[in-house]
Amino acid sequence: MLLTMLDAILLVVALAVALGNGANDNFKGFATIWGSETLTYRKALWLATAATIAGSVASIWLAHGLVETFSGKGLVPPASAGSAHFLLSVAIGAAITIALATRFGLPVSTTHALIGGLVGAGLGQADGVVHWAPLIHSFVAPLLISPAVAALLGGIAGRLTKKHPDPQADCACVVMPHPATVAANGIAALAPPAPHLVVANPAECDGLDAAVRVSVSRSLDRAHIASAASICFARGVNDTPKLAALLLAAHALGASVSVAAIGALMGIGGLLFARRVAETMSRRVTSIGHRDGLGANFVTAMLVLFASKLGMPVSTTHVAVGAIAGIGAAGGTLDRAALRNIVLSWVATLPLAAAISYLMVPVIASRF
Known part of the structure; x- marks a missing residue:
């Protein structure tokens, strides 16, 4: 099929979003692994990449409902939802926002950036219509509730791990x-x-x-690594369909090839650019022990997979940071200043992506 210039640009920008997603998100499952010094950074990174790509492939069967959610259907009028003009504006807003956050080592949410892009592009259309009720119900509510639930469950897990009778009993x-x-x-x-x-x-x-x-310690380490891989797998399941919606709108690739391309770019982005965000999550939020890391990872994987099955666009970033913060709060080791900076970056993600996407609408309309 011969691509139009618009479709070709959307294809490139969508792949750039996937690259940025991998750079900002891939290592998050293994943040507790490196933070507890269970594995070196390099080993943890390769395992995180492999698990993420596996999750991307599995998303074909486990999370197909999210493709429709992130086409804009129900959020904006049908004439805009899924159109290349609309989704190119969304993709540019998300790509720039994620790239800036990754450059400064801030673990932000690709989900949040995409939602901001959807809102900004929707407001920038000629009719300027955004259906706010679906936005709050399907997008905002899960994103606000999930980190709070993760922090609560992380705090419970942290208290349970502190009850081990003798740390020398190995x-x-x-x-x-x-x-x-x-x-x-x-x-x-x-x-x-x-x-x-x-x-x-x-x-x-x-x-x-x-x-x-x-x-005991070796068994816990193996379980910890398995839990980290499950988070990366869950993230691949939850994030790939969101990005595949952009590729499918370009009419260049089929569903399976779109998923493969997204998975590959997510893997490459993580391998090349994950270090700064990895340092923030592994070293700055709280000190992490082996048992604490296992508890945080279990909470994160459970919540993200559960949300994916329900078609809820939660953020792995929000859930993972919430679980780690809950662990830190339970143990009295939480760095509140580092957590505040992360939360502020979350607050800025949506309006920044929305503003960029809003500004891109007339630019794209005037050229295509």
Whole structure:
């Protein structure tokens, strides 16, 4: 199919949004992994990239409803929703906003930027109509509620992890006691051994006749890494359809190819440009221990996957930061100044993207 100039530009800008999304968002699942020094930055980055791409592929089956949501359907009049002129304005606003935030190491929401772009482009149309009720119900409410829920659940997880009785008890052993001879009605009988679990420090475990012995810290590290991968997978599921809506409007690629292109650009963006945002989330919000990180990641993955299944456009950024902040608040290690800067960047994301998209509407209309 021969592309028009407008479709070609929309294709390029949509891929730029995917690149920026990867740069700003890919590492967020592994922020607690690097922050707790479970893995090096490079190893964590590669695992985050692989999990994100896997989530992008899975979005074909798990989150198709989000493609329609981010075409603008229901938010603006049908004549605008899904049109290349409209979505190009949306994409430019989102791309510039995400690029600026990533440059300054601020973990913002691609979802928030896209919503701002939808609102600004809608207001910039000739009729200037935006349906505010669907905006609040389908977009704003999930974005406001999700970080609060994540912080609450993160605080609960933080308190639960603090209840571990002995941080030095790093060895879990299944001990098989020796059979004992007992008498029952004067007749000797052999009592079967009853295995039991012992959690102690490694020195104490050395003196036990253990049938099975595992390291608690290593098991937690593996679970922590798995939880981080699940967040990146969930983010890929939730974000890819939003960006695929832009590509589909360009009439250049089919649905499957659009998803593959978005996943590839998200991966490249993360590999090349994720470092600054990674440092903010891993090092500045709060200090993170192994158990804390596992709790925060579990909360984030659970909420994002649940929202994706319901077609709710929550922000992985908001949920992840909310969970980490809840953990920090529970442990008394939260850096409120760093959190304030992040929240302020969230507040600025939507109006900035809206303003850019609004200004782009007449520019695009005059040239195409």
